[in-house]
Amino acid sequence: MEENKSISLFLIDDHPLILEGLKSLLATEPSIHIIGSAQNGLEALNFLNANPTLVQVVLSDIDMDPMNGIDLCTELKKQANPPQVLLLSMHSNAVMVKGAIVAEADGYVVKNAGKDELIKAIQQVANGGTYYSQEIIPIIYAQYQKEKQNHKELAILTPRELEILALIVKEQTSNQIAEQLFISRKTVEVHRANLLQKTACKSTIGLVKYAFKLGLA
Amino acid sequence: MEENKSISLFLIDDHPLILEGLKSLLATEPSIHIIGSAQNGLEALNFLNANPTLVQVVLSDIDMDPMNGIDLCTELKKQANPPQVLLLSMHSNAVMVKGAIVAEADGYVVKNAGKDELIKAIQQVANGGTYYSQEIIPIIYAQYQKEKQNHKELAILTPRELEILALIVKEQTSNQIAEQLFISRKTVEVHRANLLQKTACKSTIGLVKYAFKLGLA
DNA sequence: TTTGGTATAAGGGTATACCCCTAGTATATT
DNA sequence: AATATACTAGGGGTATACCCTTATACCAAA
Numbered sequence: 254m255e256e257n258k259s260i261s262l263f264l265i266d267d268h269p270l271i272l273e274g275l276k277s278l279l280a281t282e283p284s285i286h287i288i289g290s291a292q293n294g295l296e297a298l299n300f301l302n303a304n305p306t307l308v309q310v311v312l313s314d315i316d317m318d319p320m321n322g323i324d325l326c327t328e329l330k331k332q333a334n335p336p337q338v339l340l341l342s343m344h345s346n347a348v349m350v351k352g353a354i355v356a357e358a359d360g361y362v363v364k365n366a367g368k369d370e371l372i373k374a375i376q377q378v379a380n381g382g383t384y385y386s387q388e389i390i391p392i393i394y395a396q397y398q399k400e401k402q403n404h405k406e407l408a409i410l411t412p413r414e415l416e417i418l419a420l421i422v423k424e425q426t427s428n429q430i431a432e433q434l435f436i437s438r439k440t441v442e443v444h445r446a447n448l449l450q451k452t453a454c455k456s457t458i459g460l461v462k463y464a465f466k467l468g469l470a
Numbered sequence: 471m472e473e474n475k476s477i478s479l480f481l482i483d484d485h486p487l488i489l490e491g492l493k494s495l496l497a498t499e500p501s502i503h504i505i506g507s508a509q510n511g512l513e514a515l516n517f518l519n520a521n522p523t524l525v526q527v528v529l530s531d532i533d534m535d536p537m538n539g540i541d542l543c544t545e546l547k548k549q550a551n552p553p554q555v556l557l558l559s560m561h562s563n564a565v566m567v568k569g570a571i572v573a574e575a576d577g578y579v580v581k582n583a584g585k586d587e588l589i590k591a592i593q594q595v596a597n598g599g600t601y602y603s604q605e606i607i608p609i610i611y612a613q614y615q616k617e618k619q620n621h622k623e624l625a626i627l628t629p630r631e632l633e634i635l636a637l638i639v640k641e642q643t644s645n646q647i648a649e650q651l652f653i654s655r656k657t658v659e660v661h662r663a664n665l666l667q668k669t670a671c672k673s674t675i676g677l678v679k680y681a682f683k684l685g686l687a
Numbered sequence: 688t689t690t691g692g693t694a695t696a697a698g699g700g701t702a703t704a705c706c707c708c709t710a711g712t713a714t715a716t717t
Numbered sequence: 718a719a720t721a722t723a724c725t726a727g728g729g730g731t732a733t734a735c736c737c738t739t740a741t742a743c744c745a746a747a
Contacts, residue, residue: 268560268581270588274491343485343560364485371487411723422679424672426703439726446705447723456733457704458641461678628693643733657695663735673703674734690747696740703734709727716721 259283260379263336264290265297265313265322275312282372294320298328301336308336310379315342315349323349326356337378350385360384409451417444421457422464476500477596480553481507482514482530482539492529499589511537515545518553525553527596532559532566540566543573554595567602577601627668634661638674639681 262285266272272290279285288308291297294317301308311329315322326338339360340353353361359378362371363386374384410418420430427445431438449455452463479502483489489507496502505525508514511534518525528546532539543555556577557570570578576595579588580603591601627635637647644662648655666672669680 269584270495270558270581271488271491273585274488274495277494277497278487278491280494341487364487367486368490413724422675424675424679426673428703436724437726439728440724442705443725449705455641456643457675458638458678461675462639462641462682465679465682630694645733653694654696656697659735660695666735688747690745692745693743695742698739699737701734701736704732706731707729710725711727712723712725714721714723717719 259286260375261286261288261307261309262375263288263297263301263308263311265292265294265311265317265325266290266341267292267314267317271314278368279372285372285375293317294322294325294328297325301329305332306334310337310339310375312339312341312375315340315353323352323356323358326353326358330357337381339374339378339384362386410448414444414448414451417441418448418460418464421445421448422461477502477592478505478524478526479503479592480505480514480518480525480528482509482511482528482534482542483507483558484509484531484534488531495585496589502589502592510534511539511542511545514542518546522549523551527554527556527592529556529558529592532557532570540569540573540575543570543575547574554598556591556595556601579603627665631661631665631668634658635665635677635681638662638665639678 262279264272264275264279264287266275269292272292276287276290279287289300291300294313297311297313298320301311311325313322313325317325320328322340322342326340329335329338337359338357339362340358341362341364342349343364350361360374360383362374362384366374366386370386374386377384416434417430420433425433427438427441431441434441445457448460452460454460454463479496481489481492481496481504483492486509489509493504493507496504506517508517511530514528514530515537518528528542530539530542534542537545539557539559543557546552546555554576555574556579557575558579558581559566560581567578577591577600579591579601583591583603587603591603594601633651634647637650642650644655644658648658651658662674665677669677671677671680
């Protein structure tokens with residue numbers, strides 16, 4: 254079942270210029286015919302829900318509002334006979350790629366791919382396969398490891414320690430934190446000491462930087 | 471001098487898909503003919519230097535490497551008879567727009583503009599005019615004010631104070647900073663006091679947050 | 688030439704951060 | 718029942734941060 258019939262494609266991108274560009278680009282490819290297009294995930298979802306089984310492959314940008322490409326994919330894949338979803342993105346952003354995988358996207362193509370690669374990706378997912386641009390794979394892996402690391406580090410800190418860290422970042426002294434939490438200043442100091450030890454920081458300044466790095470501030 | 475002759479255009483975008491898309495898009499417009507294209511600023515600059523007076527309008531993306539669209543524009547505008555430069559961007563990012571203005575770009579079109587708007591922009595800059603997408607203007611203004619504020623705050627701090635702030639963020643104590651800068655611990659403490667006073671912070675923690683906010687860390 | 692800003696330095700004082708130690712209580716986990 | 722972990726709390730000590738005031742030297746702008 255290579256390409257006996259032409260593939261029905263639905264295009265989604267919030268930038269009209271790119272949308273029109275992709276249309277022109279793919280218009281010359283006989284194995285693909287474009288059913289329609291939308292400028293955001295919500296609009297696309299409405300069309301696809303109203304016309305099920307019409308579209309084989311959905312080619313969607315990720316950055317959109319309302320409803321980005323990943324959320325659209327998640328919604329589509331909940332259905333009984335979902336179309337194949339091929340996501341397009343500007344960036345080789347690992348978080349996005351991870352999101353795409355979680356959303357069960359059938360493929361992920363970066364925009365600095367060529368026309369040939371795009372067409373190959375469309376054909377591949379249309380045939381029930383997957384297509385992820387080669388270059389993103391190492392990036393996902395690295396970022397994935399890093400994220401795992403962050404979560405592990407956060408898990409070390411107890412709820413109380415996180416609470417106190419938050420107050421430290423708010424420029425509160427140990428005395429103020431103690432009053433606020435109805436505990437002794439000494440207890441706060443114990444938590445501080447544990448925070449320093451667990452995070453391997455030399456001083457409160459390190460804790461603040463740590464909080465920033467983990468996005469707690 | 472409306473459009474007696476067709477406009478010679480040079481296209482630059484690092485994403486082949488978008489580049490090819492734009493080509494297809496503009497190919498149908500009789501008032502414009504595409505001379506050539508490049509995938510980054512450096513490549514474009516080389517071509518344009520080798521072939522001066524050939525190109526009337528340069529339509530360039532901003533995010534590129536090596537040499538982004540703004541730097542390319544700056545370089546081009548240094549020359550005797552520079553082409554008109556129309557910049558394209560994904561984002562209505564104020565910093566970029568400001569950069570474009572500083573670089574003396576003749577226009578700035580966001581990618582969620584339509585084909586008609588793009589052609590209008592090209593024609594307008596080809597005729598010696600300028601074209602900035604309507605929607606970005608309020609955003610520039612707001613961000614511009616904010617930036618001015620940031621710069622004003624930064625300007626308050628003397629070079630020495632910035633130097634010491636950087637060391638504070640690196641978790642150095644006053645004694646360590648003093649040793650490192652071959653000055654007295656007391657002097658460092660004076661600088662700290664001035665930093666706290668100028669930034670209206672309560673403690674070193676505030677200074678660290680301040681440094682983060684201003685992108686110094 | 689005076690004025691103002693910057694950088695330097697010092698003495699003296701209090702509050703805070705951080706170090707060492709011990710130790711009770713509650714809640715899970717095994 | 719025993720063990721582990723989190724949270725609580727104390728005593729005692731040193732280093733650091735931060736507050737007050739005063740003071741000198743340099744340089745540039747008014």
